[in-house]
Amino acid sequence: MKVSELFMPTMKETPSDAEIESHKLMLRSGFMRQLSSGIYVYLPLGYRVLRKIENIVREEMDRSGAQEVHMSALMPRELWEESGRWAVFGPEMFRIKDRNEREYCLGPTHEEAFTYIVRNEITSYRDLPKILYQIQTKFRDERRPRFGVMRCREFTMKDAYSFDIDEKGLDISYRKMYDAYVRIFKRCGLDVKIVEADTGAMGGASSHEFMVPSSVGEAEIAYCKACGYAANLEKAECLDEPFETAEKMEQIQEVFTPDVRTIEELVSFLGIEAKRFVKTMIYRADDRFVAVLVRGDREVNETKLKNLLKVTELELAGAEDVERITGAKVGFAGPVGLSIDVYADNEVKYLKNFVVGANKTNYHLKNVNLNDFEVKQFADLRNITPDDLCPKCRSQKVTIERGIEVGHIFKLGTKYTEAFNCVYTDEKGEKKLMIMGCYGIGINRTAAAIIEQMHDEDGIIWPITVAPYEVIVVPVNVKDQQQSSVAFEIYKALQQEGVEVLIDDRDERAGVKFKDADLIGIPFKVTVGKKVTEGKIEVRNRRTKEVVEIDMENAVEAIVNLIKKEKAQYEV
Amino acid sequence: MKVSELFMPTMKETPSDAEIESHKLMLRSGFMRQLSSGIYVYLPLGYRVLRKIENIVREEMDRSGAQEVHMSALMPRELWEESGRWAVFGPEMFRIKDRNEREYCLGPTHEEAFTYIVRNEITSYRDLPKILYQIQTKFRDERRPRFGVMRCREFTMKDAYSFDIDEKGLDISYRKMYDAYVRIFKRCGLDVKIVEADTGAMGGASSHEFMVPSSVGEAEIAYCKACGYAANLEKAECLDEPFETAEKMEQIQEVFTPDVRTIEELVSFLGIEAKRFVKTMIYRADDRFVAVLVRGDREVNETKLKNLLKVTELELAGAEDVERITGAKVGFAGPVGLSIDVYADNEVKYLKNFVVGANKTNYHLKNVNLNDFEVKQFADLRNITPDDLCPKCRSQKVTIERGIEVGHIFKLGTKYTEAFNCVYTDEKGEKKLMIMGCYGIGINRTAAAIIEQMHDEDGIIWPITVAPYEVIVVPVNVKDQQQSSVAFEIYKALQQEGVEVLIDDRDERAGVKFKDADLIGIPFKVTVGKKVTEGKIEVRNRRTKEVVEIDMENAVEAIVNLIKKEKAQYEV
Known part of the structure; x- marks a missing residue:
């Protein structure tokens, strides 16, 4: 794609209403714009990133044996009455009436719809287990939307639901999702901490959150540098460590x-x-x-x-x-x-x-x-603090830091299958409740978390796996016949090789073009400048800042190799 | 994918509430289920078809130079006040209030959002033309949802909007979209009639509808078998053909x-x-x-x-x-x-x-x-009838038939750019209104139209370009060691070749498996039966009903070739 034609409204100034880096950079790089409080529209570069993350999620879901479906955003009140959540859900749920005064909600989550469909369509143990997922828009009327897409009101989630005949089956499904999540975030270039999370009143069940350590995260994580224990603050156990004081009891x-x-x-x-x-x-x-x-x-x-x-x-x-x-x-x-x-x-x-x-x-x-x-x-009724010992290995004090929750997996048990009477017939002909798990990933929030983790003063540093384009070719001076034609040749040859490539053919100062390339975070910048007369061009890795000079003749091969090497580190 | 694991709840009985073939077959084949009136959920096979259509649309949009973006479904009232459509849109528009009593609609269409974004971000003639598109959920509270996804309340549309500096530019953008639509429907295997449509009060502008001839279509088309003229009933001109009667005027x-x-x-x-x-x-x-x-x-x-x-x-x-x-x-x-x-x-x-x-x-x-x-x-104030001559060639009477509207392209002119003051600065520094076009394709309706056009008494006949899978391998008797192992070998070898393949490994009678394969419309059925002892297997083309016997040794190569040949006819 030619940058001269690309709809990429970058901004030089930092938008005043953006508080955190990912929000600022998503606006500055022309990735998105706000339409209303907590409601964003995605422009070409931003939407390419979201789709790449979606595709990684889809590939890993499919690889784990999950099957993709697509529920509706509008769901009738009756469905939510069955689970009892129509009454329980607060103002976070958007509610709407149709022309006949029938009530609907805009799905903030989809346990009800999945359980309803499975209840109606699956009756035998022979058709279990099943893991179904979708990549769908969710609507949540947040009290205080903020931090750009970190906490917004309309966003994309991958949500999966597993249905098993027993707890052992659930353990297997849960593990599949856990492993898929590890692969997904690795491929997205994210360094995640997997932390134990609270499961509420359900004894024995487990839940894990996938957290990206970040000072702007809304959750707190306690972890142990010695043994690797990690839990969110709600969950992290405080040891009951007796201590004695010599002090005498005084008079009240x-x-x-x-x-x-x-x-x-x-x-x-x-x-x-x-x-x-x-x-x-x-x-x-x-x-x-x-x-x-x-x-x-x-x-x-x-x-x-x-x-x-x-x-x-x-x-x-x-x-x-x-x-x-x-x-x-x-x-x-x-x-x-x-x-x-x-x-x-x-x-x-x-x-x-x-x-x-x-x-x-x-x-x-x-x-x-x-x-x-x-x-x-x-x-144990208090939050853990940096004074506390690791509850697991007891060898040193825990560290507490903030994190962005990008994924959450949860053993639901029979909470919804009981409400929906979602049963199967077992081998003996007996009806039993299915056992459920649910598994979510916030797509937009994942993009923002990547930026929080991967940026510098010049802009975003996209991991090549999710970058909107892999390479940007920059002729330093488009009016220079040779620079321009060499740049276009390389651009076309790279396209032929299946490389996702931009060419900044704008008649702008090189400085402007370099700044934009850095800002939007393209992994490789190929500069075609004065040295083209000596048959040389320059390739710069946005992440490592490494610059290599390569020969024009085998430029394409060299660039393709650099891309392969760069991609290798995100492989699973 | 193994059919034994696939979530594919097929039905033997025809659902009583479905009136037309596509609706019946989409339910029977387990492609979708209704969640509420006019609101459907898509199960794995159905969603694969929708995604394939989406991808064809996306590829052709990209090829035409359009750029993909993603607007929100929720849009604030103020945006629609600017165009004046908040008041004009009737009960078809879902309206909703957030927790702060601010009003929003669920986008029934997105002219407002696109014009708003372009108005804010594009200022110079240098940044034009632009064609932007999205593949998005639309919400329309139809008075009478019916015919399955033909007229439903939540559906997916590709909508594109072009912005040009003048009418000549619009003509070019319009032509690009027209050509892209021709390619899209060809690739989807649809036989479409392109008909002139009414453009309302805008003189000179044009509009075309892409119609799939079908008795269940909601629109009527008049066309001429001689010259190819085609227009919808609203638009088709009736010639002013004088006729004389010898009759004398009588007394009132x-x-x-x-x-x-x-x-x-x-x-x-x-x-x-x-x-x-x-x-x-x-x-x-x-x-x-x-x-x-x-x-x-x-x-x-x-x-x-x-x-x-x-x-x-x-x-x-x-x-x-x-x-x-x-x-x-x-x-x-x-x-x-x-x-x-x-x-x-x-x-x-x-x-x-x-x-x-x-x-x-x-x-x-x-x-x-x-x-x-x-x-x-x-x-000319009446509807054209089969009594009327073709208004273009006048050589014979028009034919009238019903059609399903799958696409619509429209020269909007300045209707929205005027309302939003969406201007650009021209070369002389003067501010001028941008000229718009809009272009829509109903994704779900396209799937239904394909079924209306391509089915028989046994089920759906998916064109291979949009089929959920290309091949289904059916071991006649899974308990037969040889049949089962040969079937799995072929299945795996086809997967290796990148073929999208199912294997019906269920322990069911062959008749049940054949019926399901026909019902869900997989283009090629590979039957591994008794003749496997002679090294022979059978391949059947769902569309042509042609059956060929092939040798086991080069089965994969033969099947891959059949697929290539089948695909060739949808190439553009």
Whole structure:
């Protein structure tokens, strides 16, 4: 393709509304434009990248034995009533009425549709297992779309669903998807961390997230540099490590703390370290209220709490409820004399003489000890921190970093097959529920994650496997007859070889053309300049910045070899 | 792929709710299922066909110089306010509100989005022409979804939009798309008629529809077997052919026709032929009312009427308005003494002593002649009929048949660029409006049209270019060691050659497997049966029904050659 004809509206200035590099670069390189908040359109270069990622995903899905189907975006309310999610899904789900007032949603995900189809069409163990997938547009009305395509409202996902006759079958399907994901991200040039993720109330089941380490990621990962353990923050277990202090238990004492509520305020007001406080958080858990205690410098892990309590809804109690329960304004809750159940993080077990709220507005209690109140249950209820040992090898402290979730695999079990009565007949003629797994990859987010991981001050550095084009040929001066004709010859010869190649035939300064080539991240730049008179041209690798001078005569062969070598590192 | 693993829920029975062959066969062959009225999901075989059609479209679009982009399905109301179509589009457009009560539509088409993007990104004549396209889901809330994917509510379209500096440029872009469409449908194995279509109020512009002749088509085409002229019914011109009758003008006469309103009723009541009546139709045309006269056995062509009157809205007047205007109940309108403008079809010019309504309930007038009332304008205002001569060569009467519209190309001119102020700067620095064209192909409907054209009593006959697989290998008896191992050898060898091949390894009767192979329309069936002991296998061409016996040793080579030969006929 000639750059003079290509629809590639690059921008010199950084768009002011883009906060992270991938967002800035996708706009600057003319890959996409915003049509509305969280809604983007993809221009030729951007769409080529998305399609390349899609094709890698498709090839690896097919290779794993998954079969591609295509569900609809519009799904009737009745389908979602069957799973119970019409009521559960919040405002994130776009809902719409047709001309006859029938209700539909725009699929934010497709468990319902797949289970419905399989329930209707598959009846015998002989037709199982099946892994079905699609590459489809998803719609989610995010409360706060941001970071470009990282969190947007209309995007492309590959979602797969496996149906097996038993847990052992699910293990096999799950492993197939796990392995396919490893291959997919390798081929996309992404360095991913595979982390254990929470599976909610389902005991024994597993779930993994494929995370791209990045400071702009919305999730936090805890991992161990020694043993390779990795889990997301929701899931990562905190060891119950007893510690003793020689300290003697002191006399409990009420202190006046006027309008001093937060740990920070208390630390500065009382001059006591945060870790000598115990925070008391009041939660509404389904239809009751509970209090949760964690050390002052720790955070309650609501996922762990939810799993412990086996509830589906959990939220911090409102101010009114807190006042009713504690008899004090918010900020002064404490466990002493509290009438609701108290759960405490393991760490609290080993504390002495700590500070808690007095359940009395403007007062706290000092020197509180465990015998001053009753704890219904101690458990791991806090987020892991860099102070914690690796829960797996215990040999060193964990590292915590942020990551972008690009893939997620999940053992669903019978959650949906039960709701849809999705059964098969086994060899003995008995009807049994199918066992499901689900597996997602965000296509657009994968593209953005690649940019986050692969860019420099000049622009994007696309891995050759997903680059919109593999080579860009740049005649330095298009008005120079020889430069121009040599450039076109090489361009055409490369096309003949099946290389995806651009030629920047624009009558622009070389600097402008080089800048654009770097910005849009084409893996190889072939410069045809003055040295063409000596039969020499230059090839630059965008990633390694390596420049080689090659002879004009065997330029095509040399370039094809460079491409092959570059591709080899992404092979699986 | 092994058929034993393939998700291919074929049905023996014809689904009762499917009225046309393509719909029946797409269900029976397990290509798709309905999720809701007019909303379908595509299973593996069906989705493969759609993707093959998409890829043919993509290749030919790219070859013509068009560039692929991807717009969003959700588009904000403001975008559609700019074109004025938010108000104009009826209930066919799905409208939706987000969590902040902002309004969006689900794109029924994308002129607005493309014009908006081009307006923002292209400013100079140097960046024109551009043809941009996408392959995207469209949403249209059809009043009456039917015939499977022929008229459904969520479907895939290729839509392209060209932007040129002038009409000459548009002619070139239009021709490129026209030629690409010819190639696309040829490659899909479709026999299409290219017909002139109406362009509305835009003088001089052109529009063509690509129609697949079929009795289940929703559009009617008039064409000439002599000269090849073809136009859709809305557009096809009726010649103004004078004819004389020796008849003398008789005296006008009122006749009592109690409760006799329709032409059929009048014919039987008065014993006079339909062609001796003149129908008077009252229309509301924008903000006024007009009467239109056509011969009793003709139909008013509302498109022609709309173009003549240069109005945007045209509809039959309601009963109340008719009564007020004519002074009579509906069914008794006539031109004599009518106070609104009367337009008449050319044919009416040559009629004598005809019957019209009397503008008096239960009365008609006989022996009416042109001097009994005033006609503001005679024009071509009726639908063409098999009585009419070809308007182009005049050498014989036209043939009328139904067709399925699979493609439509249209010179839009400045309709959208004006609304969006989509201008470019020309060589002299002047700002000028871009000239647009738009070009659509219905992907799902193309698949259905292929089936309508290519099927027999056994099932679908896919052209090899769009078939889900090219070859199906059928071991007659999978329990026969030799048959099974030879079949698998051939299957694997064909895969090695890049052939898309199925093997029906199911332990089913041969009859069941043959029936399924025919039903799903695989172009070549390779039967490995008893003759394998003699080193022979059989290859059957689904389309020609030709069967050849080939030697096992060079089976792969022979099959690959048959495939090549079969493909050759779809080459462009």
